[in-house]
Amino acid sequence: MSTASSFHHWSHGLKESGDALEYHDLAINLLTTHRFEEHGELSASRDPGYVFFLASLYAVGGSSVSVLVIQIIMFALIALLVFSIARELTGSGKIASFAGFLSAIFYPLAGYAGVQQTEIFFTLVFLTSIFLLLKAHRDHSWVTFALCGIAFGVAILTRSIILFLPLVLFACGVFIYRKERWFWRGWVICACCVIAFVFPWMFRNKLLFNEFVVSEKAGTTIFFASQRLLIPDKKLPQVFVANTLGDFFARKIFGSYDRQAVEEGDYGVTLEALGKQGLSGTEFSRRAGELGLQRILADPIRYAFVVPPIEFLKMHTPIFPYESIQGLFSDPARYPSVPDGLKGAVILAIRALYALIYFCALWGMVTRLPRWQNKFFLLAALGYYVAVYAILHGVPRYLLPVFPLYLVFLAVGYQAYRQWRTSRLNAHTL
Numbered sequence: 569m570s571t572a573s574s575f576h577h578w579s580h581g582l583k584e585s586g587d588a589l590e591y592h593d594l595a596i597n598l599l600t601t602h603r604f605e606e607h608g609e610l611s612a613s614r615d616p617g618y619v620f621f622l623a624s625l626y627a628v629g630g631s632s633v634s635v636l637v638i639q640i641i642m643f644a645l646i647a648l649l650v651f652s653i654a655r656e657l658t659g660s661g662k663i664a665s666f667a668g669f670l671s672a673i674f675y676p677l678a679g680y681a682g683v684q685q686t687e688i689f690f691t692l693v694f695l696t697s698i699f700l701l702l703k704a705h706r707d708h709s710w711v712t713f714a715l716c717g718i719a720f721g722v723a724i725l726t727r728s729i730i731l732f733l734p735l736v737l738f739a740c741g742v743f744i745y746r747k748e749r750w751f752w753r754g755w756v757i758c759a760c761c762v763i764a765f766v767f768p769w770m771f772r773n774k775l776l777f778n779e780f781v782v783s784e785k786a787g788t789t790i791f792f793a794s795q796r797l798l799i800p801d802k803k804l805p806q807v808f809v810a811n812t813l814g815d816f817f818a819r820k821i822f823g824s825y826d827r828q829a830v831e832e833g834d835y836g837v838t839l840e841a842l843g844k845q846g847l848s849g850t851e852f853s854r855r856a857g858e859l860g861l862q863r864i865l866a867d868p869i870r871y872a873f874v875v876p877p878i879e880f881l882k883m884h885t886p887i888f889p890y891e892s893i894q895g896l897f898s899d900p901a902r903y904p905s906v907p908d909g910l911k912g913a914v915i916l917a918i919r920a921l922y923a924l925i926y927f928c929a930l931w932g933m934v935t936r937l938p939r940w941q942n943k944f945f946l947l948a949a950l951g952y953y954v955a956v957y958a959i960l961h962g963v964p965r966y967l968l969p970v971f972p973l974y975l976v977f978l979a980v981g982y983q984a985y986r987q988w989r990t991s992r993l994n995a996h997t998l
Contacts, residue, residue: 595622617726713754721765728782787857815898883962932981
C-alpha cells in the first residue's frame with residue numbers, strides 16, 4: 569500500500585509544492601553552500617532535522633528517488649515499531665500483531681512516504697523514542713536511555729513542538745520511579761543526549777537571530793491561532809458543525825459556509841501587510857507573534873473556550889493524503905450529478921468509522937493493564953502532543969505521527985471488548 573500510494577504521489581510531482589518545496593530547496597542549499605539558508609540568507613525558518621535528512625539522502629542517492637525508497641522502508645518500520653510498542657504495553661503478541669496490522673494498512677500516513685514532508689521521518693523517530701523510553705524503564709539500561717535521548721533530540725529538531733515533551737515524561741517517571749537510583753542515573757544520561765543534539769542549533773539561532781529557538785515558526789503559528797478569536801459569536805455554531813460533521817452539513821444547515829472567510833478571516837492580508845514593511849524573517853515572525861499574543865491576552869477566557877476545541881476537532885478530522893474530509897462535497901458545483909443524500913451518507917460513514925476508532929481507543933485507554941506504567945507514559949506523550957497542537961494550530965495531518973498510538977489503544981480496547989463479550993456470553997450460558 570505504501571509503495572503504490574507513494575509512487576502515485578511522487579509521479580504526480582506533489583513533492584515539489586508547498587512545504588515540500590521549501591524542504592527540498594533548503595536541502596539543496598545545504599548541499600551546495602553548506603549553509604542553512606533561503607534566498608542567499610542564513611535562515612531559521614524551518615526545524616532542521618528533516619532538512620539534514622533530505623540533504624544526506626541527496627548526497628548519497630543523488631536524486632529524489634532515494635527519498636521515496638527510504639521513506640517507503642520507513643513506513644514499514646513504523647508498523648514494526650507499533651507492534652513493539654503494543655507488546656511493551658500489553659505483553660500480548662496477539663494485540664501487538666493487530667496494532668501493527670492496523671498501522672500497516674493506515675493509508676493516510678502511507679501516502680506521505682511519496683512526499684518530501686516531515687510526516688514519515690518524524691513518525692518513525694518519534695515512535696522510536698517512545699519505544700526506547702518504555703524499554704529503558706524496563707531494562708534499566710543506560711545505553712537504552714542514551715539512545716532514547718538521541719531519538720528525542722532528533723525528533724525535537726524535526727518538530728520543535730515536542731521540545732518540552734521529555735520534561736513531561738520525566739515528571740511522569742518521577743511520579744512512578746522516584747525511589748529508584750537507576751531512574752535518576754538513566755534520565756541524566758537521557759537529558760545530556762537530548763541537550764547535546766538540540767542545544768547547538770538553538771545556540772546557533774541565538775547568535776544569528778537573537779532567538780533561542782529551534783525555528784522561527786512560533787510567531788506566525790501564534791498569530792494564526794489568534795485569528796480564531798475574530799470569529800463572531802453568532803458564527804461559532806457554524807464553525808463547530810463544520811468541524812464536527814463537515815462544511816457540507818454546515819452549508820446545508822445554515823444556508824452557506826465559507827470556511828476561509830469565517831475561520832481564517834484576514835490572516836493572509838495582515839501577514840502580507842507585515843511583509844511589505846521590509847522586515848527580516850526573524851523580525852516578521854516576532855512581530856506576528858506579538859500581534860497574536862496581544863489578541864490572546866486581551867481575551868484569554870474566550871481563547872480557552874473557543875480555540876482549543878476548534879483545533880482539537882480539526883486535528884481529529886478524517887484525512888486522506890492532502891485532503892481533509894471537512895471540505896468533502898462542500899462545493900455545490902462539483903459532482904452535481906451525485907444526490908445530496910448520497911454525499912451526506914458518504915461523509916457520515918467515514919466520520920462514523922473514525923468515531924468508532926476513537927471510541928475503541930478510549931476504551932483501551934481506560935482498560936486496566938498489568939504494565940500500567942507504560943500506559944501512563946503513552947497517555948502522557950499522546951496528551952502532550954494533542955494538547956499543544958490544539959492550543960496553537962491543529963490540522964489533520966499534524967495528528968498522523970501519533971495516530972499509531974491511537975491504533976495501539978484501539979487494539980487494546982478491541983481485545984477488552986472481546987473479553988467482556990465472552991464473559992457475558994459465558995455468564996448467560998451458565
